[in-house]
Amino acid sequence: MNSLKVRQITRLARNFGTTTKNNFKVAVVGASGGIGQPLSLLLKRHELVSKLSIYDVMRTPGVFTDLSHIDTKASIEGFQCAENLPAALDEAQVVLLVGGVARQPGMKRDDLFNKNASVVEEVTTVVAAKCPKALFAIVTNPVNSCVPLAAEILKKKNVFDPKRLFGVTTLDLVRSRTFISEILKVAPSKVLMPVIGGHSGITIVPVLSQCKPPLKLDKEKTKKLVERIQHAGTEVVKAKDLDGGGSATLSMAHSAAVFTDALLKGLKGDCPPVKCSYVASDVTECAFFSTALKLGKNGVEKNLGLPKLNEDEEKLFCAAVEQLKKDIQKGVDYFKKKNKDDKKGKKC
Template sequence: MSLSMNGRTLMSMLGNGVRFVSFRSKHSGPKVALLGANGGIGQPLGLLLKINPNIGRLALYDIVGTPGVAADLSHIDSPAEVKAFTGPQELQKALEGADVVVIPAGVPRKPGMTRDDLFNTNAGIVRDLCEAVAKTCPKAFVAIITNPVNSTVPIASEVFKKHNVYDPKRIFGVTTLDVVRAQAFVSTMKGTDVSKTTVPVIGGHAGVTIIPLLSQVKPSVKFSDSEVKPLTERIQDAGTEVVQAKAGAGSATLSMAFAGERFVNALLKGLKGEKQVQCAYVKSDAVQGVEYFSTPIELGPNGVEKILGTGTLNAFEKQLVQSAIPELKSSIEKGVKFVKK
């Protein structure tokens, strides 16, 4: 029997296998806190997290409606124990002992709105939630879905700095939806097996900052010049495509929930020591001129173990990066100023 160096898990030898038992609970597997569990993304994401076998406890938090979501999910015959927490007075309890905190809380985008239009409302929500995380479970991995991600990740970082618990390896902007979309669109266009198609997407998580690396698709496929530009633009504008298709009734919720669960699952596997590679928007020196940038990263027990960088870019992709830098710088500065004001 041995204790892991970071104190997160107790490794119990059972027969020929190893079981990871959370210190904080009799339930095997880590605790995930979902903040914004009653929302359009939160409900389907909660469903996917409930049936994830790597989760021992699932804490659902929102300002209203959480008991109903928890009651519904608790009837599913999967191992994760579900508990509801409602309102600011119960936020600390929701976060106690959390290994991973997932934040989809906020208002969705509507027709005609840019992600920047969401800033004033969502920035305050992320700031307040991260204040509670910094005080209650500062060592948790924090996966931020709330838009505009290009600004909300810097907001989270500044809050953690303010409380002297900042670890850039543990704060992530979830850009997995851009990867999922790119892989779906490329597979449809080229007839590849979508389950084996990988497309790195770098940059940020809004408009021109979303940079699909079509030159690095695996398995390798060729794109004509007439295909690259419209496909790139479709990936960049895919969120708007969904907003318009829903005719004002919502934004990308189901696909975002799917992508969010994929990223959280990678964090959980990394926590157990299984090396994972995902694209995410993190503090990075991969590109000069910006403090945060999304590239493929290697995940492990400490969060970001390695930033794998952009790889070799072609001329078109290099131009996309240069076009994204001013937009990213502006969004990052906006987030930092929001906390420091």
Template sequence: MFSRAVRPAASLARSFSASARSDARVAVLGASGGIGQPLSLLLKNSPLVSQLSLYDIAHTPGVAADLSHIETRAQVTGHIGPDQLGAALKGCDVVVIPAGVPRKPGMTRDDLFNTNATIVATLVDACARHCPEAMICVISNPVNSTIPITAEVMKKHGVYNPNRVFGVTSLDVVRANTFVAQLKGLDPARVNVPVVGGHAGKTIIPLISQCTPKVEFPADQLSALTGRIQEAGTEVVQAKAGAGSATLSMAYAGARFTFSLLDAMNGKEGVVECSFVRSEETACKYFSTPLLLGRNGIERNLGLGKLSAFEEKLVADAIGELKASIKKGEDFVANMK
């Protein structure tokens, strides 16, 4: 029996250790962007990665040349434009997709839909053609819609495997761990807060009652903490004042999830991460919960666990918005020409 409180294989330190070694080929689609570049740097630093394939519509040869000078084992290749997308994906074990436009002040993640939906659908179509068995990790927002888009595009090609498609919500966990640690004077590396639901506003549901180590907050402080975790992305967008969204912390969280997945694919046991995936845990077709990862992706969905009354209400309040976002993604693919 695996404990739901297993600390995820989140420590990037292990992923930079020479003892952690594999021969994974990883592609980053959107590698020249604000998330893509630092994410690619973190992946290049890891001995878990032997081949790092970088793709974008501009600047990728320069990013690849720059990273290729770093004294780690991963071989870096740069691919630019649609004509080179197939070559970027061929033989990949894991594909990470941060491609798309970032939020600006006043924008919600859903405002990104029209642009990013098309980008994600195009990239996933190429994945279905060139690396249909790869693990697909989608960072591009709105994740609540881009994961249904990913699933529907792969279904069209007859290659959809729900155990291999992940919406990367790790940044919500990273933020929850950090904010709880700050309030309680703890080491954030030793705090684990499961975050369930989706990846936008009130659909982000931190389960503080299941935090390891156990913590307690007065009702008003718990409400404020929950609200801060839910709107932390907006906090960064506003602080950057039009210069972008959360790129560095998102790159860290994306690398953390990728390393956990690679660890599990290599046979490491007890690897648990939260992710937005196909689910039967609630009334929503897709929902983020803690997942036990294995060699073939999701080994077991660990579910919601025991919720407090406060958390039960948060889940109930999120269902309507989540269902609408999921349907929006599905409808987009259904109406594609």
């Protein structure tokens, strides 16, 4: 089905759904992928979403039609092909970027960034033009480098607002709560604990000393738990490799939906929620860092800063900071090089 046909379907879809004062338009970019489809399903069911806009470079008509049959109040729009991305994001209050290449077994994060940086660049440029006031949440990996890249693009367009750009790290918390609940034999919903830093490997710092209920493990078991949390993504990649390859999709979609729920509740203005997210920050030496945030009508209402760390967590924190500096610089360097190349191209 060509892009024109998708637009025709979209116009029909606009006749359905309801709009109330506290309902919002949410756009999912990469909606036909392994994360995008379950995420779109979860958002189609969300009570605060009045309009769901889905976009991808392929397979959008089928995903759109399938979602449009679901009997919830959110109306749905479907868009396909790059020329229709601006229409997909127009007037969105929340934009979720989940598109790009998934990590495969043996793939280094540098390789992943090189493949996904162009996706981040394209989408961020359209966000800057069509919905600069939207809360822009990036799920596309590697988050540690993609978010700084997006920030540089928004700065160039003179629309960067550090309160409105997020790297979604919720999956690290979701996994931590799951693993800890199994150890404590309690419901995951009962587990409260900050996970700070970034969103890969040693940049993920689970602050186990602040866990509620208290988690009492010896040094060796604590080390193993931290390592499992830090490398849980690889655990999924290896397991899925047995079935043809892939990375976390269902757990990531759930986590992105959890974070979107917090953003929407913040926009609504009732009891501003607190979530950890990777944002522009002056809490550490890193220009971007994930800590607990109070979310409100303009995005980040307040950065709650670093939690209390024990001696072992201080070491994890320092290691995370050093790696994050490199990851952040990678995003900045990509922007500088691309910007320089673009200028050279104009002179030719």
